[in-house]
Amino acid sequence: MIPKVYIARPVPAEVEAYISQYCQCEKWNGPEPITRSQLLKQISDADGLLITGEKIDDEFLDHAPNLKAVSNISVGYNNYDLEAMKKRNVIGTNTPDVLDETVADLALALMLSTARRLPELDKLVKDGKWGSKGDEPLFGVDVHGKTLGIIGMGRIGESIARRGKFGFNMEILYHNRRRKPEVEETVGATYTTLEHLLRESDFVLLMVPYTPETKKLMGREQFALMKKSAIFINTSRGQTVDEKALIEALQNKEILAAGLDVFDQEPVAPDNPLLTMPNVVTLPHIGSATHQTRYDMAMLAAKNLVAAVTGSEIVNVVPELKGLRPLKE
Numbered sequence: 074m075i076p077k078v079y080i081a082r083p084v085p086a087e088v089e090a091y092i093s094q095y096c097q098c099e100k101w102n103g104p105e106p107i108t109r110s111q112l113l114k115q116i117s118d119a120d121g122l123l124i125t126g127e128k129i130d131d132e133f134l135d136h137a138p139n140l141k142a143v144s145n146i147s148v149g150y151n152n153y154d155l156e157a158m159k160k161r162n163v164i165g166t167n168t169p170d171v172l173d174e175t176v177a178d179l180a181l182a183l184m185l186s187t188a189r190r191l192p193e194l195d196k197l198v199k200d201g202k203w204g205s206k207g208d209e210p211l212f213g214v215d216v217h218g219k220t221l222g223i224i225g226m227g228r229i230g231e232s233i234a235r236r237g238k239f240g241f242n243m244e245i246l247y248h249n250r251r252r253k254p255e256v257e258e259t260v261g262a263t264y265t266t267l268e269h270l271l272r273e274s275d276f277v278l279l280m281v282p283y284t285p286e287t288k289k290l291m292g293r294e295q296f297a298l299m300k301k302s303a304i305f306i307n308t309s310r311g312q313t314v315d316e317k318a319l320i321e322a323l324q325n326k327e328i329l330a331a332g333l334d335v336f337d338q339e340p341v342a343p344d345n346p347l348l349t350m351p352n353v354v355t356l357p358h359i360g361s362a363t364h365q366t367r368y369d370m371a372m373l374a375a376k377n378l379v380a381a382v383t384g385s386e387i388v389n390v391v392p393e394l395k396g397l398r399p400l401k402e
C-alpha cells in the first residue's frame with residue numbers, strides 16, 4: 074500500500090515532488106494557514122503529516138487513527154505532546170542542524186539592532202528627522218568586547234557563541250543542562266550558574282527549547298539579577314519568558330533593552346506593551362527564515378517523513394520518541 078500523507082504547510086515544489094515519489098499526497102491549498110479544525114478534517118486516513126508547529130495531542134491523534142509519523146518543519150518540537158504520541162506509537166521528527174547558522178545570524182542581528190537602536194533610528198531617518206530626537210543623543214551601546222551570556226548552549230547556542238567570540242571578541246558565559254568541554258575548548262566559553270550569568274552578562278541570550286523545565290525560566294527574579302545596562306535577547310520560544318515580568322523589568326528600567334523574535338502569544342497581540350517600547354526590537358519569529366534554510370528544512374522534514382512512513386531509517390526522530398516503531402498494518 075502506498076502511504077498517504079497530508080502536507081499542511083506550503084512547501085517548495087521540489088519537496089512535494091520528492092514526497093510524491095513515495096507517497097500519495099494531499100495538501101492544504103488555502104491562502105491562509107490551515108486552522109486546527111480544518112486540519113482535523115483532513116487527517117482521518119493519513120499515515121503521515123508534514124506540519125510546522127501544529128499541536129499534536131490526544132484530541133488531534135483521535136482524529137488520525139492511521140497516523141504513524143508527524144514531521145515538523147522546525148527544530149523546536151514543543152508542539153508534540155510526547156506522552157500522547159508514545160501511547161499511540163506515533164513517531165515525531167524535527168529539523169536540527171540545517172538552520173543553526175541562519176538562526177545564529179539572526180540572534181546577532183537582534184543583538185546589534187537592539188544595542189545600536191537600528192529600527193528606531195531607521196524610522197527617524199525615514200520620518201525626515203535625520204540625526205535628531207530632541208536633546209537625546211542617538212547613541213547606542215557597544216557589542217564588541219562585551220560579555221555574552223548564553224542560556225542553552227546547544228547546536229544554535231554554539232553557533233552564536235562562535236560569532237560572539239571570533240566576530241566580536243566577546244567574553245562568552247554559558248549555562249546549560251550539561252557542561253560542554255568542547256565549547257569551552259573551541260570558543261573559550263565559561264560554564265557558570267544561571268545566577269552568575271545573569272549578574273555578569275551585558276547581553277543575556279535565551280536559546281533553550283520550551284519544556285516544562287524551561288517554562289518562564291526568565292521571570293521577575295531573573296530579570297532583577299541582570300545589570301541595568303544589560304540587553305535581553307530571546308530567540309528560543311516566547312513561553313520560556315514570563316512576559317509580564319519582562320515588560321515590568323523594561324518599564325522599571327531594570328534592564329536596558331530587549332530583542333525578541335518570539336512571544337508568549339503569536340502573532341503578538343496588538344495591545345502588547347512591548348510593541349510600543351522604543352528600546353524593544355520585535356520580529357515575527359523569523360529566526361530560520363531565509364530562502365535557502367527554509368528550503369533545506371522543508372526537504373529534511375520531507376525525507377524524515379518519507380523514511381518514517383515507508384519504514385526506512387529516519388534521521389531525525391526527536392530524542393524522547395527514539396525507539397518507537399510504527400505498528401505494521
Ligand SMILES: NC(=O)c1ccc[n+]([C@@H]2O[C@H](COP(=O)([O-])OP(=O)(O)OC[C@H]3O[C@@H](n4cnc5c(N)ncnc54)[C@H](O)[C@@H]3O)[C@@H](O)[C@H]2O)c1
Nearest residue numbers: 149225226227228229230249250281282286308309360361
Ligand atoms: N526563533 C526561531 O526561529 C528559532 C529557530 C530555531 C530554534 N528555535 C528554538 O531554539 C531551541 C534550541 O534549538 P537547538 O537546535 O539549539 O536545540 P539543542 O537541543 O541543540 O539545544 C538546546 C540546549 O538547551 C539546553 N537546555 C535544555 N533545557 C535547559 C535548561 N532547563 N537549562 C539550561 N539549559 C537547558 C540543552 O542542554 C541544550 O544544550 C529550539 O528548541 C527552538 O525552540 C527558535
Ligand SMILES: O=C(O)[C@H](O)CO
Nearest residue numbers: 146147148149360361
Ligand atoms: O524551532 C524552529 O525551527 C523555529 O522556531 C521555526 O519554527
